[in-house]
Amino acid sequence: MAKELGLSLNPEDPANLPRLLGILKLGESDEPRLKTVLQAGVPHQVLNARKHTEESMIIAGAGAFGAVTIATNMAGRGVDIKLGGDLAEEILSGVNRVLRKAGIMDPYDMPLQERREALQKLDPSLYGIYETEAKYFLNFFNEMERVRELGGLHIIGSERHEARRIDNQLRGRAARQGDPGSSRFFLSLEDDLMRMFGGDQVKSMMERFSIDEDYPLQARLVSNMIEQSQTRVEGSNFDIRKHTLEYDDVLNAQRQRIYSQRDRVFEKEDLVEDVNELLAQEVTRRVKEAQ
DSSP states (O other): OHHHHTOOSSTTOTTHHHHHHHHTTOOGGGHHHHHHHHHHOOOOEEESGGGGGGHHHHHHTTTSTTOOEEESOOTTOSOOOOTTOOOOHHHHHHHHHHHHHTTOSOGGGSOHHHHHHHHHHSOGGGOGGGHHHHHHHHHHHHHHHHHHHTTSEEEEESSOOSSHHHHHHHHTTSSOTTOOEEEEEOOOTTSHHHHHTTHHHHHHHHHHTTOOTTSOOOOHHHHHHHHHHHHHHHHHHHHHHHHHHHHHHHHHHHHHHHHHHHHHHHHOSOOHHHHHHHHHHHHHHHHHHHO
16 A cells, blocks of 8 residues: 555655655645654544543543544443534633623623634633633634534444444434534454355355455445344344243233232132132142042
């Protein structure tokens, strides 16, 4: 790949920077950031079960410009990802105090965009001790616009889940509430989902048409196979739950019968008729066995 792109194998080679900027369609202003990434790697956050206390903060910051979040399970976390990141309460509090000092009544009730416009009209010298918070607040909107220009939040799925519901939840992380966004999922023929259902068909098709292993398959036929595999797995899981429920129904019927007899013992004052009925049933059963 490096040979085809005319790049050196050494990623830190200075001659690579201009070429990479052109390939990635970046401007000269992005050169320092690209150089930092090549030398130190991509800054990222890892979200897993060990970081449950920081969970909401990591997810809230996942929409910031240049933010990369690696998650074992990103769906259904209960926190929306906002483009540009999240604003801490201390920042909003500082901005509100600046606006209040400037004579604007009840800035707490103003939408963020109106607070931004009001803050831009003020002389920066009026920011006072809240200059850092005010500049951070204004920069937040610039970051949000940059993220929007780049296409918003992009979701990359490293595999497909057995249930389509989980995949759709992950897709739903992007392009929320009118924001731009996109998603792309990757699947190997050696993944469990494809190995159990349909993987051999795709593999034979690739061999028949002499398709390179690294070539991305985006045909509707393959997508249909994956969805059919997920449907089969979901059907299998549904049957398992159905059989488990049937076993529970048997236990529940026994439970209701025992409880009804117990309630009758507790509620009736005279149990002579019930005892006589039980004795008659027992005698009848034993006489038949003894004949």
